[in-house]
Amino acid sequence: MGIEVAVEGLTKTFGRQNIWSDLTLTLPAGEISVMLGPSGTGKTVFLKSLVGLVRPERGRVLVDGVDMVGSRERDVYEARKRFGLMFQDGALFGSMPLFDNIAFPLREHTGRKESEIRRIVLERMEMVGLLGSEGKLPGEISGGMRKRAGLARALVLDPQIILIDEPDSGLDPVRTSYISQLLIDLNAQIDATMLIVTHNLDIAGTVPDNMGMLFRRGLVAFGPREVLLTSDEPVVAQFLSGRRAGPIGMAEEKDQATIDREETQGVVEQTPAGRPVMPQLEPTPGLPRRQAVRRRQERVRAMLHELPPAAQRAVVAGFAPEVSA
Amino acid sequence: MSAPGPRGAPRAATRTPLPVPGLGVVREIGRLFALGVHVVGQMFRRPFQLREFVEQFWFIASVTILPAMLVTIPFGAVMALQVGSLIEQFGARSFTGGASVLVMIQQASPLIVSLLISGVAGSAICADLGSRTVREELDAMEVMGVSPIQRLVVPRVLAVMAVALLLNGLVSVVGTLGGYFFNVVMQNGTPGAYVASFSALAQLPDLYISELKAVLFGFVAGVVAAYRGLNPKGGPKGVGDAVNQSVVFTFLILFFINAVLTAIYLQLVPSKGI
Numbered sequence: 001m002g003i004e005v006a007v008e009g010l011t012k013t014f015g016r017q018n019i020w021s022d023l024t025l026t027l028p029a030g031e032i033s034v035m036l037g038p039s040g041t042g043k044t045v046f047l048k049s050l051v052g053l054v055r056p057e058r059g060r061v062l063v064d065g066v067d068m069v070g071s072r073e074r075d076v077y078e079a080r081k082r083f084g085l086m087f088q089d090g091a092l093f094g095s096m097p098l099f100d101n102i103a104f105p106l107r108e109h110t111g112r113k114e115s116e117i118r119r120i121v122l123e124r125m126e127m128v129g130l131l132g133s134e135g136k137l138p139g140e141i142s143g144g145m146r147k148r149a150g151l152a153r154a155l156v157l158d159p160q161i162i163l164i165d166e167p168d169s170g171l172d173p174v175r176t177s178y179i180s181q182l183l184i185d186l187n188a189q190i191d192a193t194m195l196i197v198t199h200n201l202d203i204a205g206t207v208p209d210n211m212g213m214l215f216r217r218g219l220v221a222f223g224p225r226e227v228l229l230t231s232d233e234p235v236v237a238q239f240l241s242g243r244r245a246g247p248i249g250m251a252e253e254k255d256q257a258t259i260d261r262e263e264t265q266g267v268v269e270q271t272p273a274g275r276p277v278m279p280q281l282e283p284t285p286g287l288p289r290r291q292a293v294r295r296r297q298e299r300v301r302a303m304l305h306e307l308p309p310a311a312q313r314a315v316v317a318g319f320a321p322e323v324s325a
Numbered sequence: 326m327s328a329p330g331p332r333g334a335p336r337a338a339t340r341t342p343l344p345v346p347g348l349g350v351v352r353e354i355g356r357l358f359a360l361g362v363h364v365v366g367q368m369f370r371r372p373f374q375l376r377e378f379v380e381q382f383w384f385i386a387s388v389t390i391l392p393a394m395l396v397t398i399p400f401g402a403v404m405a406l407q408v409g410s411l412i413e414q415f416g417a418r419s420f421t422g423g424a425s426v427l428v429m430i431q432q433a434s435p436l437i438v439s440l441l442i443s444g445v446a447g448s449a450i451c452a453d454l455g456s457r458t459v460r461e462e463l464d465a466m467e468v469m470g471v472s473p474i475q476r477l478v479v480p481r482v483l484a485v486m487a488v489a490l491l492l493n494g495l496v497s498v499v500g501t502l503g504g505y506f507f508n509v510v511m512q513n514g515t516p517g518a519y520v521a522s523f524s525a526l527a528q529l530p531d532l533y534i535s536e537l538k539a540v541l542f543g544f545v546a547g548v549v550a551a552y553r554g555l556n557p558k559g560g561p562k563g564v565g566d567a568v569n570q571s572v573v574f575t576f577l578i579l580f581f582i583n584a585v586l587t588a589i590y591l592q593l594v595p596s597k598g599i
Contacts, residue, residue, distance in 0.1 A: 051468050080470040091465035094457075105469045108476075150465075157469075 001291070002030040002193030003064050003082065003160045005050060010059030010069070012045055018217050019045050023059070025212060025222040027161075028299060030292040032187055032194045034204050036228075036239060037214035038248050043197040044088070046214065047163050050195070051083050052076045063161065081109060084154030084192075086164045090146035092138035092153070098125070099134035102153045109157065124152040127189075128182065143170045147179070155186070161193045162186070168200040176200060180207050180281060188283035188290045201242060205229065205278045209296050213239065215248070224300050226314035227307055229277045277314045360474075360555075361548045364482055367475040374480045381484035385446040389492055393441050397496045400437065401503025402511075404428055409512050421508050422519030423526035429500040431531050431590075435538035435583060437500075438493045442485060442543055443575035447550035450481050451571040454554025455564035463555070473555070482547030489543030493536055528597045534590045541586070542579050549575045 005027040012019045019042035027033050037043045048054040050061055052068040061068040066079040092101045099121060106117045125131050128148040138146055147167065154162060167183065168176040180203050187194055198204060204211060212222030215235050221228055228236055238246025249258055283290060300315055307315065408425045412418060454477065457463050463473045508514040553571035557563035 048464070053464050053467060077470050077472065080468055083468060085465070085468040087461050087465055089461075091461040093462050093465075094460065105471075108469065108471050153465075153469075 001160070001191045004029040005161060005193060005195075006060075006062040007050070008060045008062070010046075010049060010056045010061065012042065012049060012054065012056040020214060020217045020219070023214075023219050025219060027193055027195055028210065028296065029193055030187075030191045031209040031296055032183065032196065032207055032292070033210040033212065033222075034196045034198060034208035034225075035212045035214060036199060036204055037197075038239065039199065041214040042217075043199075043214055044165055047085070047165055047195070047197050050161075050163060051080055051085055081157060082160045084157065084159035084162045086147070086150045086154045086162070086167065088165045088169055089143065090138065090150030092146060092149055094138055097135050097137055098130065098141070098149050101138065101149060102156055105153065105157045120156055121152075124155050125149075127155070127186070128152045144175050147171070148182075151182075155190075158190065159192055162195075164194065164196045166198055166200075167196060168198055168203055173202070176202060179203075181284065183207055184281045184290070185283050185287055187292060188287045191291050199239075201240060204240070206281045209280070209292060215239075224296075224307070224311070224315060225280070226277055226318065227311040230308070230310035230314050232310075277318070279318070356556075357549065357552050360478075360552050361544075363474055364478055364548055364551070367472065367479050368483065370475055374476055377477065377480035378484055381481050382487055384449070385484055385488045386491075388449070389441045389445050389488060390495065392445065393437060393492055393496050394499050396437055396441070397434075397499045398503045400433055401425075401429060401500040402507040404433065404500075405504040405507040406512070409508060409514070418514065419518040420522045420526070421512070421514055422505070423522030425504045425508070426501050426523050427526055427531065429504060430497050430527070430535050432583075432587070434493050434496040434500055435535055435542060436580075437496050438489050438539050439542040439546070439576075439579040439583070441492065442489050442546045443550075443572055443579060446485050446488065447546045447575050448568050448572050450485070450547065451550040451554040451568045452564060454478070454481075454551055455557040455567045456561070458555055458557055459560060459564055478547075478551040478555075481551065482544060485547040485550075486540050486543035489539040489546075490536055493539035497532070497535065526597060528594075530590075530594045534586065534594070538583060538586055541582060545578055545582065546575045549578065 007023055007025050007027075010023040011021040023046070035043055035046065045054055049056050050068060052061075056069055059069060063079055063082065066075050068076055068079060071079075092098070093104065096104070102121045102124060103117050106112060106120060110117075112120075122131065122134075125134065128151050130145060130148055130152060133141060133145065133149075138149070141149070147170075151164070151167075164183070167179045171179065183194065183196065184207060186192075196203065196207065208225050210223060211225045211228040213220040213228060213236055220233060220235050221231065229240065231237060231240075234246050235248060238248055245262070247254060249255065254262075297319060301319075304312055304315060404425045405421065408428065409418070409421045412421050412424060454463070457477075463477075466473050466476065505516075505519055508519055509516050550571045553567040553574070554564075557567040
C-alpha cells in the first residue's frame with residue numbers, strides 16, 4: 001500500500017524569484033491527488049521538491065520519517081527508491097532501447113536474475129501497452145509511447161508513491177483518456193499514493209480523489225475533489241471552466257490595466273458552463289476495486305461537516321453509487 | 326488539510342545579498358572543487374561501473390590515438406630542427422638528441438596529451454553529459470536512486486586519466502622516434518651521439534613527472550568537462566556553450582598546472598648534469 005506524503009511550510013526561491021511559499025498539504029496514503037495550476041506556477045518544481053531533486057529553502061517533505069528536503073543525501077537516495085517519477089517527456093535514456101531503459105532500475109538496485117528482470121519488464125510493458133517495442137530506441141517512438149515507457153520505468157520497482165508530471169501534454173484527447181484510465185487502473189492494481197501534476201481539465205475532473213491548485217506563489221486550496229470542483233473561489237472557478245473572465249491572465253496574473261479595461265468594457269463572455277461534478281472513473285472491469293475509495297470515504301465522512309455546503313452535497317451524491325456497488 | 330490553505334502572500338522583501346563583483350567566479354571555482362572532491366570520494370564506492378569505464382576508455386582511446394600521433398610526429402620534427410639549429414650555433418651538436426628528447430618527454434608530451442584530452446575527450450564528455458542533463462536523464466537517474474556522479478562521472482574521469490597516462494607514453498615514444506628520424510636523417514646527426522646524449526641527460530624522474538602530469542591533466546579535464554556538462558545553462562544552446570567553455574577552461578587550468586608542476590620539479594629533482 002502507498003504511504004503518506006506530508007508537506008509542511010515548503011518555500012522555494014530561484015535567485016530572486018519566489019516560486020511559491022509556505023505550501024502545506026498531505027497526500028493521503030494510496031489515494032490519487034491532482035495538482036492544478038496555470039502554466040508557470042511551479043507545479044513541476046513542486047513535484048521535483050517532493051523527491052529531493054530541487055531543494056526548497058524552507059519546509060519539510062516527510063515520507064515515512066525521512067525529510068526529503070533536509071536529510072542527509074544517503075537517506076534521501078534510499079528514500080527515493082520508494083518513488084516512481086514520470087517525467088514530462090519520459091526522460092528516457094536516449095542511448096538505450098526501451099527494454100534496457102525500463103530494466104535500468106532493476107539492474108541497478110536488485111540482484112535479480114536476467115530472466116526474472118525480463119519477466120517483470122515485459123509485465124510492466126504490457127501494463128502500459130508497449131509490448132513489441134522492446135528493441136526500439138526512445139528517438140524512434142512517438143511522444144505518447146515515450147510517456148508510457150517512462151511510466152513503465154517508474155513502475156518496475158513497485159513504488160509506493162508515484163509522481164506524474166503532465167501525463168497529457170502532447171497527447172490527443174483519446175490518448176489522454178486512455179492515460180486517465182491507465183492511471184486509475186494502476187492505482188487499483190498497486191494501491192500506490194499518486195500525485196498528478198496537470199492542467200488538463202478532463203484528467204482533473206475524472207481521475208483524482210483529491211485536488212489542489214497552485215496560483216500566485218501559493219496553494220489556493222487542497223482537499224477532496226468535490227471541494228475544488230464546486231468551489232466558487234474565483235481562481236479555481238475560472239481555471240476549471242477555462243474562461244478568460246477572472247484573476248488569471250495571459251501572463252500568470254492579470255495586470256491592473258487589463259483588470260480596469262475589463263471592468264469598463266467587459267470581457268467577451270464565453271458560454272458560461274455550469275460544470276457538474278463528473279463521476280470519478282472506475283477501474284477497468286476485471287481489475288480489483290480501488291481500496292483507496294473506501295479509505296477515502298471514511299476520511300471524507302469524518303471531515304464532512306467542515307466542507308462548504310456545495311461540496312458536501314457533491315460528496316454525498318458521490319457516495320451513494322459507490323456504497324451500493 | 327481540507328481547509329483552503331492561506332494564499333501565499335508574497336513575503337515582505339526577502340533579504341537579497343548585494344552582488345559582490347568576483348563572487349560568482351569564486352563560487353564557480355568552489356563548486357568545481359566540490360565536484361572534484363565528490364568524484365574522488367565516489368571512486369571508492371561499490372559497485373564499480375566497470376562496463377561504463379571500459380566503454381568510455383575505448384571511446385576516448387579510439388578518438389585520441391590517431392590525432393595524438395599525427396600531432397606528435399611533426400611536433401617532434403619541429404623540435405629537432407629548431408633545437409638542432411640553435412644548439413649547432415653553440416657547437417654542441419652532439420647534444421641535440423638529449424635536449425630535444427628532454428623537452429619532448431617533460432613538456433611537449435604532457436601538453437599534447439592535454440590538448441587532446443581536453444579538446445577531444447573533454448568536449449565529448451561535456452556534450453554527452455550536457456545533453457543528458459537537458460533531457461532530464463540525469464534527474465531521472467537520481468530519482469531512481471542512482472547517483473549520476475558515481476554511475477557516469479567517475480567512470481569517465483577514470484577513463485580519461487587512464488587514457489592520458491597511456492597516451493603520454495605513446496606520445497613520448499612517437500615524439501622521440503620522430504626527433505631521432507629528423508635529427509639523423511634530415512640534419513645528418515649521428516645516431517650514436519643522439520642516443521648517447523639522450524642517456525647522458527635524461528633520467529627516470531623525467532618520465533615520472535611526465536606521467537604524473539598526464540594523469541593529473543586527465544583528472545582535471547574529466548572533472549571540468551563533467552562540471553560544465555552537469556550545469557548547462559538553458560537548453561540545447563547552453564550545452565554548446567558549456568562544451569566551448571569546458572575546453573577553454575581546461576586549457577587554461579592545464580597550462581597553469583603544467584607551469585606549477587614544472588617549477589616544483591626543477592626545484593626538487595636535480596638535473597642529471599654531464
